[in-house]
Amino acid sequence: MSSVCLSIKNMTMAYGDFVIQRDLDFTINRSDIFIIMGGSGCGKSTLLMHLIGLQSPVKGQVFYGTESLWEADINVRQRILRRTGVLFQSGALLSSMTLAENIALPLSQHTKLGAMRIRNIVSYKLALVGLAGFEDYYPSEISGGMQKRAGLARAMALDPEILYFDEPSAGLDPISAKLLDDLIRSLRDNLGSTIVMVTHELASIFAIGTNSVFLDAETKTMIAGGSPKLLLAESTDPKVIRFLTRGEMEKHNSHNTTIQGHNAL
Amino acid sequence: MNVNYLPCEIKITQQASTLVLALLGDWVLDANAPSLQPLLDQMLKGSSIQRVIFSTKNLGHWDSLLMTDLIRVIDQGHHQGIEVDTSTLPEGIQGLLKLVYTVPERLDAKRIDAKRHWLEWIGDGALAVIKEATTLCTFVGETALSLWALLLGKARFRRIDLWINIQDCGPSAVPIITLISFLIGLILAFVGALQLALFGAQIYIADMVGLGMTREMGGFMAAIIMSGRTGAAFAAQLGTMQVNSEIDALKTMGFKPMEFLVLPRILALILIMPMLCLYADLMGIIGGSLVTVGFFDVSFLEYFNRTADAVHLKDLMVGVTKCSVFGILIALSGCMRGMQCGRSASAVGKAATSAVVTCIVFIVIADSTMTLICNRIGI
Known part of the structure; x- marks a missing residue:
């Protein structure tokens, strides 16, 4: 099951002249739970924007399978992106629509399904995320965690092959965050979708991540990659270790590493 | 990405008090799903049916389309007191069904548009003013x-x-x-x-x-x-x-x-x-x-x-x-x-x-x- 789903080739991201990250080169396999991690301001969310077609790279390519996202014309790009779903940080539900209307929106736009069928699918998706019965609620009437789950239901509306998450556990209590992690994992297991997640929540990273890329703000490129657990066990890069241990490893390590760590800052 | 999907079908055979539903073909959103109504009706009248089982030997791709139909069958079975055996379904489907039924539907969450008396309208209007x-x-x-x-x-x-x-x-x-x-x-x-x-x-x-x-x-x-x-x-x-x-x-x-x-x-x-x-x-x-x-x-x-x-x-x-x-x-x-x-x-x-x-x-x-x-x- 390790066929390549998404590959990023030699990509440079920039706002005008200001380079965010350069020389990004990695692949995401089918059924991975792929973590994009790094400190604040390193360009994690910008990378996500490039993957979901909201921002184009200055240099390099994003391949979905064998198709290049940014060299394709707009119709092809939309067809590629139809196979993806995105959960934004705050859910990004449209506030003027009920949850049911939010989830039905992509279904009614992109498929020829009848109203009855769409209603069934909406109820099913809401039940999947544990919100059965909340069809007629407006986003402002439910809690933040529920909004996030409803956003997930909308992201899954079209049965995407790839699901993107931007900081899924931000703003959730540890228990809700764990439940969301479990949900993400069981969706991956049962639907076989690929998950790409931007997060710096260590608990999630170790609990569900199967592969990862570590972006560094200072050198403006990726400095590590691979399974997060292996990374913690085997990485020698002080920045990566500091990140994955919340900086607590320094106390145990030699004086030398501490100095390096500080210099790195 | 242009996969040729097989048409989806459902074959119903009754063996004594057991109804066998054979799912054939690819159950994907773009497909023309067969109507479930005859099956649901059969489950309604048939007091002789006590159990429903699935056969998925010839099931190809599946997505939300199949899931919603399965949920309808399971819910119908639930209402009519018929046992629906999901253990022969693919693991992925079983996992999803488990997710769907872990959190029971919040019945009190449903909004019912109750008809309001015209006096109530006037009263609410006055209060709003x-x-x-x-x-x-x-x-x-x-x-x-x-x-x-x-x-x-x-x-x-x-x-x-x-x-x-x-x-x-x-x-x-x-x-x-x-x-x-x-x-x-x-x-x-x-x-x-x-x-x-x-x-x-x-x-x-x-x-x-x-x-x-x-x-x-x-x-x-x-x-x-x-x-x-x-x-x-x-x-x-x-x-x-x-x-x-x-x-x-x-x-x-x-x-x-x-x-x-x-x-x-x-x-x-x-x-x-x-x-x-x-x-x-x-x-x-x-x-x-x-x-x-x-x-x-x-x-x-x-x-x-x-x-x-x-x-x-x-x-x-x-x-x-x-x-x-x-x-x-x-x-x-x-x-x-x-x-x-x-x-x-x-x-x-x-x-x-x-x-x-x-x-x-x-x-x-x-x-x-x-x-x-x-x-x-x-x-």
Whole structure:
């Protein structure tokens, strides 16, 4: 099951002249739970924007399978992106629509399904995320965690092959965050979708991540990659270790590493 | 990505009291799903059926389409007391079904549109009016208190905010005020001139335009423009701040939003509206003079002399006073709708809309009242 789903080739991201990250080169396999991690301001969310077609790279390519996202014309790009779903940080539900209307929106736009069928699918998706019965609620009437789950239901509306998450556990209590992690994992297991997640929540990273890329703000490129657990066990890069241990490893390590760590800052 | 999907089918065979559902082909959203109704009906009538099992040997791809149909079958089985055995389904489907049924449906969450009695409508309407009036009074009261604090020198806001607001309300509004007042003067002159020319009394166009603009139209039009331009902007700004919790943040830092946000806006409009009014008057008179001089054989000098004779200082004062009142009303309703705003994007839209509606209603009411008063006391 390790066929390549998404590959990023030699990509440079920039706002005008200001380079965010350069020389990004990695692949995401089918059924991975792929973590994009790094400190604040390193360009994690910008990378996500490039993957979901909201921002184009200055240099390099994003391949979905064998198709290049940014060299394709707009119709092809939309067809590629139809196979993806995105959960934004705050859910990004449209506030003027009920949850049911939010989830039905992509279904009614992109498929020829009848109203009855769409209603069934909406109820099913809401039940999947544990919100059965909340069809007629407006986003402002439910809690933040529920909004996030409803956003997930909308992201899954079209049965995407790839699901993107931007900081899924931000703003959730540890228990809700764990439940969301479990949900993400069981969706991956049962639907076989690929998950790409931007997060710096260590608990999630170790609990569900199967592969990862570590972006560094200072050198403006990726400095590590691979399974997060292996990374913690085997990485020698002080920045990566500091990140994955919340900086607590320094106390145990030699004086030398501490100095390096500080210099790195 | 163009996979050729096989058509999906469902084959039903009954073995004694067991119903075997064989799922064939690819059950994907684009496919033409067979109707489930015969099956559901069969489960309804068939008291002989006690168990439903699935056969998925020939099942290809599947997605939400299959899931929703399975859920319907399972729910039907549940209602009719028929056991639905899902253990032969693929693992993925079983996992998803488990997720679907872990959290039971919140029945109390369902919204039911109960029919309401018409008396209830009227009652709710009346209560809403009372509530609206209370919030308005509260807001006016709070504004008065913050103005009082300003007089005592205790009001806390940034001076720069006042200047920024003055810039936004005043100089930035000049182009649109110029255009509209100029055209209003032009139109007034044309409408009047056609009648007055019948009597050869073209020179009185100057009286009409001069008095009309200074006493009424100049200030009124400026106020209408400002309610659309600035009232809506105030509501949208404050509403967005409400959505982003910025107003809560100010409160926790010990600022009073009424002083910090509302006061500079109200002050800016109070200061700027009289000036905009005078400017609109001037533009209207110029507009009127162009029509009169251009089409009705009156010289510039005659027109301006006539205007100077007809328009007195008190007329200007009436117009400017009215316009200042409008300014306060615009600032009040714009800020009030912004501060009341809910916490979503659509709420900001509603706040801006209702700010403009409130402004215009207030302006019209205030204008009629003040005109009536001026008429009675003979100003």
